Amino acid sequence: MNPSDRLSRHVEVLPAAADQETILANLLELYAHDFSEFHDLAIGEDGRFGYKFLPLYWSDPDRYPFLVRSDGHLAGLVLVKRGPAVFDNYVVWDMAEFFVLRGHRRRGIGTFMAHEIWRRFPGAWEIRVMQSNVAANHFWAHAVSTFAGERVDPVYTEKKGERWALYRFASGNPKQHDP
Numbered sequence: 001m002n003p004s005d006r007l008s009r010h011v012e013v014l015p016a017a018a019d020q021e022t023i024l025a026n027l028l029e030l031y032a033h034d035f036s037e038f039h040d041l042a043i044g045e046d047g048r049f050g051y052k053f054l055p056l057y058w059s060d061p062d063r064y065p066f067l068v069r070s071d072g073h074l075a076g077l078v079l080v081k082r083g084p085a086v087f088d089n090y091v092v093w094d095m096a097e098f099f100v101l102r103g104h105r106r107r108g109i110g111t112f113m114a115h116e117i118w119r120r121f122p123g124a125w126e127i128r129v130m131q132s133n134v135a136a137n138h139f140w141a142h143a144v145s146t147f148a149g150e151r152v153d154p155v156y157t158e159k160k161g162e163r164w165a166l167y168r169f170a171s172g173n174p175k176q177h178d179p
Contacts, residue, residue: 011109013078013116016065018058024065025054027077031099053096064121068100068113075109076100078117085126092126092168114143122172131156131163140167147171 016024028051057065062083068076079097084090095117100110118125127144129136137154144152144167154165 010071011075011112012069013066013113013120014069016057016067016077020065020067021054021058023067023074024057024077024079025051027067027074027099027101028054028097030101031077031097034099034102051097063096066117068109070104070107070109074101075104076113078113080117080121082121090124092124093121093171095125095127110139111143111146115147118147118171122170124170125168127167129154129165129167131165137165140165144169 057063064080066078076099081094081096085092
């Protein structure tokens, strides 16, 4: 049995409804805490990092929020958006935020999540990873290459003093779209 088939039986990538915004906001706090190790994120006086773009995921037609469950339990989140590439001037799908709770990591769940999203949103993709986040770089190199069926090497660039690895690839038939 393919490991992906086994995961698909207990991992669900589900569109998040507007009434689940608080759940996503809570998960984004955990994500921001993890991410603050690599990026200078300031915590507010209310003790929260916050995510000012979250409400846009229910009002902007180019943004898509997802909750991830494993065996019925929350396991992570994915925020997808379509728009101009971060480093160039062409339209791509962007994995705006991607988070797997620590207790669900290293089980193939993250790779399954990424592949599921790429299947749902065919077209040009750009995945950007801070070079200082070594674990994320290993994860994305694996996830992108296994999805593409061949090794995909990143392009390295710098923006606002941060060094980034960019993975660029295409998924599926770009005329299809079924989130």
